[in-house]
Amino acid sequence: MDSLITQRDSVNSWMFRYGVRFGIYKNGEFKEQIFPFDAIARKISGREWQRLERGLVQRVNALNLFLKDIYGGKKIVKDNVVPEDFVYSSKGYLPFCEGVTPSKEVWSHISGIDLVHGKDDEWYILEDNLRIPSGASYPLIAREITRNISPETFENNAVCDNRNYAQLLKNMMDYVKKDGINVILTPGRYNSAYFEHSYFAEKTGAILATGQDLHVEGDRLYYKTIGGDNQLVGVVYRRISDEYLDPMVFNADSLIGVPNIMQAYKAGNVAIVNAPGNGVADDKGIYYFVPKMIKYYLAEEPVLKNAPTYLPFYEEDRKFVLENLRRLVIKDVAEAGGYGVIFCEKLSDDKFNEIKNLVISQPRRWIAQEVVDFKDLPIFDGDRIVERKADLRAYVITGKETTVWKCGLTRFSRNPDSFIVNSSQGGGFKDTWVMDN
Amino acid sequence: MSELKFEYKSVSRFSSAVSGHAFLLRPKPYGDDSQRVKNFKIEIPQSKSLFWQKDSFGNDIAFSSIDGGHTEFEVRAVGAVEVVEGKKVTAFNPIFRYPSPLCFCDDEMAKFAAFYKADNAAQTVRNICAAVHERIIYTSGTTCVSTDSVRTFSQKSGVCQDIAHVFVALLRSVGIPARYVAGYVKGLTKSHAWTEAYYDGFWHGFDATENISQSKDYIKIAHGRDAADCPLNRGVFCGSVVEAVEIEIKVE
Known part of the structure; x- marks a missing residue:
């Protein structure tokens, strides 16, 4: 090279x-x-x-x-x-x-x-x-x-x-x-x-x-x-x-x-x-459901993994997300191209609380992911x-x-x-x- | 059983010739168990052909294009519908439970709707119908075809389309599936818009502009999640012109 x-x-x-x-x-x-x-x-x-x-x-x-x-x-x-x-x-x-x-x-x-x-x-x-x-x-x-x-x-x-x-x-x-x-x-x-x-x-x-x-x-x-x-x-x-x-x-x-x-x-x-x-x-x-789709339609185990993702839409996930929010990435499902991606680790306390409230009030709007290193x-x-x-x-x-x-x-x-x-x-x-x- | 005859006429006049004119119309009344369409005829003198399809909501679509230059575009449709009393439309699509591009709520609207919730859906719908009628003052010129429910709700004015949108959005927010309806009404010379709500196993029509339930004077043309799903006519053409449109509707 x-x-x-x-x-x-x-x-x-x-x-x-x-x-x-x-x-x-x-x-x-x-x-x-x-x-x-x-x-x-x-x-x-x-x-x-x-x-x-x-x-x-x-x-x-x-x-x-x-x-x-x-x-x-x-x-x-x-x-x-x-x-x-x-x-x-x-x-x-x-x-x-x-x-x-x-x-x-x-x-x-x-x-x-x-x-x-x-x-x-x-x-x-x-x-x-x-x-x-x-x-x-x-x-x-x-x-x-x-x-x-x-x-x-x-x-x-x-x-x-x-x-x-x-x-x-x-x-x-x-x-x-x-x-x-x-x-x-x-x-x-x-x-x-x-x-x-x-x-x-x-x-x-x-x-x-x-x-x-x-x-x-x-x-x-x-x-x-x-x-x-x-x-x-x-x-x-x-x-x-x-x-x-x-x-x-x-x-x-x-x-x-x-x-x-x-x-x-x-x-x-x-x-x-x-x-x-x-x-x-x-x-x-x-995106969260794609591994489930693979099992559902093809009756196969997914070969490639999703980044670990949680859906605040589900109560269990929402609880987990709210408890672990500081280390997670929050993404607005309606946005694309790197917009609407929030790394909670770096947020000020005010901003962090604002995001937390948004996850509570509009759970359908977000997905939360572990930061993949x-x-x-x-x-x-x-x-x-x-x-x-x-x-x-x-x-x-x-x-x-x-x-x-x-x-x-x-x-x-x-x-x-x-x-x-x-x-x-x-x-x-x-x-x-x-x-x- | 009652019958309503209708005549629809629209004439667009262009200040100079236009070409490459494509159009899409929903000119035919909606045919289902409660409304049968009879003797429907359509004429578009400037267009040599007309094609038909159905959209996914079951509305009939007529479309075509006119290539050559023309300064007038005229659509004439006539027919009759038989309103079958006692027949109920039960066909349900879950899509009408969810917010749509022009019908959605903000927090204030959700609270407003929740306030009018009654013990049963029928009463809730009547309450919200009256509340919308009370809040939104019929005023033309304050909205446009793409005004959404949140905007109308906050400015408290709009036309029948906007009033129907607010009604639809509020119903959905309290869990009652709702859809937007476009059509004609006896005594009106312009098209009208109202709302259908789904409860007790079938669709019920309500007109929040008038604060009444749908009577046998209404002819339903098309429905969708909101007006953007079922515009009665759309057209595009080439030419830098002024377009004057006259629409005349007669129902008897």
């Missing part, structure tokens, strides 16, 4: 030239910044990866079955495994999707599962992202650049090739699609992940379109070419969240969606990737190597089969005291080497 490390600055400057940027809204202003790359790759041994792979496939399969059940017969609710409350009060639950079966019964085509590697050597699932998990383009392009700059690094290390990601995406889209072309729907260039949208369109051969390029005629979705012809669309990999997808059904003020696309979807004439309504399954409250990874801070907290987002693609991409996004916190590694909170990333041994 040495030659790569000595050339680490040029990797970042190449990324800058490629336009690998990350947009962020701060105080109402849009800023594009680069997502800093750290040259010391995270290595995961082949054996360790096999176990991760098994656990991730199992988890995503169970989550897909859960979504099918929730928008169908709701057996898991009737059998009292998941309380009704957590389904119907979830912001991600869309009544409009009741009874709609997506093409080939796939709900979560692209799942981004966030994990951390504990100091006890156990991997813990932090959260599931089943709506529009982003970020796969970063390690892809970083690998491309590092391979060019330092080919010998990859000659001397048996690293699994990660270039098949676009092929996995394309195969999945081809598998679920109805008659018509493949389209990636982007909100446009002011979106924080626009770089990624255009990158995947290029790599998968799909058309990159905004809402204005698409329209519904009857109950079919069409793409209007520059020449003015209408082309039937068979699958849309949309990078627009549910609430903005169709102004006729969801947020009426949305200008980035496609009017009546939900009717074309409901009529079975177009596949939408990921399926609308998935938010009900990646809710922080539902996860491993530090070495990163460059200027010319010295320091240790920082890092997580791993694994990408799991479900088409005909469920496949884990042999790579992932390792994000680290640049702040030595922070456990929060989300890119929207100003961290950096590393390549993730799955070793071929």
